[in-house]
Amino acid sequence: MVINIEGLDFAYGAGKQTVPVLKDINLTIESGKITAIIGQTGSGKSTLVQQLNALLKPTAGQVVVGEQVVTSQTKEKDLAPIRAKVGMVFQFPESQLFAPTVLEDVMYGPLNFGASQKEAKEAAEKALSAVGFDQKLYEQSPFNLSGGQMRRVALAGVLAMNPETMVFDEPAAGLDPAGQAELLQLLKDLRDSGKTIVLISHQMEQVLALADQVVVMKDGQVAAAEAVDTLFSRPKAWFEEQHLDLPETIAFQKEMEAAGFTFDHLAKTGADLAAQLKGQLDLSKLGGDHHE
Template sequence: MEIVLDHVSYTYQAGTPFAGDGLRDVSVTIPDGSYTAIIGQTGSGKSTLLQHLNALLKPTTGTVRIGDREITPKTSNKNLKPLRAKVGLVFQFAENQLFEETVEKDVAFGPKNFGVPEKEALARAHHALDLVGISPEYYENSPFDLSGGQMRRVAIAGVLAMTPELLILDEPTAGLDPKGRTELMTLFETLHREQGIGIVLVTHQMEDVANYAEFVLVMADGHLIKQGPPAEIFSDPAWLAEHHLGLPRAAQFARELRAKGLPLPDIPLTEQALAAEVLAILRPTREADHE
């Protein structure tokens, strides 16, 4: 599902003394089926932008086209439910969205609320729980008896049970330990690659951008200030520093190695790419030592 923002601006509490700009003249296309990351400092407009992608917020000026639906400032809130089923939004600390007495009921709630018969809603719930790695032994448990990581997986399953075409993720790994964060990011990559679900990810983790994203949007003060593939976004460390953004750890380490004399031809963005480049440099030296 392609999403196109055309000169979108959004003002919070418009017409009041407390009015403030959330977005300022943003134009961008998010291609169908892509994995797009959105980065920027706190208050840059990332979350405001996300909430326009499923019409949770409507633009103050400009238009948002989500698939074949056009959202304008005058769009009624009626008949937006089918759109929001296609574009699933996972908020930061998604486990706070849990409320039902069992895991199964919580995940099935969304489809049932959209008119899906109970039998099909339960089938969707079971499939979604399987996708996120929650086994049947937990279906009758209270979601509040699960670990934090499991609770977040159940909340994500509730969104997946709606069978979205696009999954919008607002800092989905916030508060998780490194193992839980890696597992969740691997899950999203699997959903993207194997299920064909488009991903829009807001994150402060530059490693996740480098490892998973195909395209990156950079926000600052409500403006879209740069867009492109990760290699392009991370090609100018000085520009990143100017906007209070960093490099992925592998790229920063590679720059330090180069500064110390290691002749790296490129600055790799991921640990795997860095390891491959270092091995390529060291292998001839080792072979020569054994001759």
């Protein structure tokens, strides 16, 4: 499901108290791909993604979700179908949890959108299984869980509604390395199953590994929106202007390019970088002459 943002402005408050946040956003979120949204703190990332499922409505312009159009005049009663299509997992999972047990919490979304108790239970159990949540904890209070477990329950709660698009605000925050790896694999699996994924991330290695396309926000505007390979092929100075770090592999590749090395393609992993360098280095000279 494609999402088009057209001429969007957004401001908090009204009259003299207006605080502009987003300015003239024109953007397409492509169907069946992972789109990463990056930018320094205060650039408008979180405000932008809340437009995707109409948690916030534009001050001007419009958001077109599939065939449904959201403007400043759209009535609240008309937003439910959009929220069924676009699910959001917030950065702090405790903000989404409220039911007495884990299973009830995950069942809430499907029930709210018209599923029967049986259908909701089946959807919840399937979603909890997909995120690797321990079945023994289904009857626990979600507030007795660890941060990582709460993140999984919040994610399962959105998965259970089976939205076409899923939006994640810093999905790997607070997870240990193993938990991060599992979550990132789940996002890839969701993309491969046909879902559209949007994620905010400040972890550039994560963006490089996951994203098909990247949107760079700066001062409430889109500074770039392009394929991940195109973005990271930009000069190092451009990232410095945006106050963004480069992934370590890309930073090293750019240093080597400055030293005269050439590369066939963008190296997304250390192994890829090493393989491309290997063909250009005279390893015997680097190692010295060991024959006496």
